[in-house]
Amino acid sequence: MLDELKYTIEKAIPGATAYILDPYRDGQHLQAVVVSESFDGQPLIKQHRAVMSALSAHLKEKVHAMGLKTFTPEKWNQEKHQYNLETE
Numbered sequence: 001m002l003d004e005l006k007y008t009i010e011k012a013i014p015g016a017t018a019y020i021l022d023p024y025r026d027g028q029h030l031q032a033v034v035v036s037e038s039f040d041g042q043p044l045i046k047q048h049r050a051v052m053s054a055l056s057a058h059l060k061e062k063v064h065a066m067g068l069k070t071f072t073p074e075k076w077n078q079e080k081h082q083y084n085l086e087t088e
Helices: 002-012 044-054 056-061 073-082
Strands: 017-021 029-035 065-071
Touching (some): 002 017, 002 044, 002 056, 029 044
């Protein structure tokens, strides 16, 4: 399911790279980190709404909770060291 969520976000958000995490390994309490140039100049609430809108069907049926962090590529380059994610 994590790959499905990643695909859904990357398809809906132009130029996005998404990382989906399942820190509790329960498939219900997930976290998403999404990086996209399309977030540049957008308020955080608009960035989050774009991602959550893309995931609305999954959130209703399959996921109990989704933590979300969104970044522009510039901001991600400054902060990615705080996350233990494999990046290209």
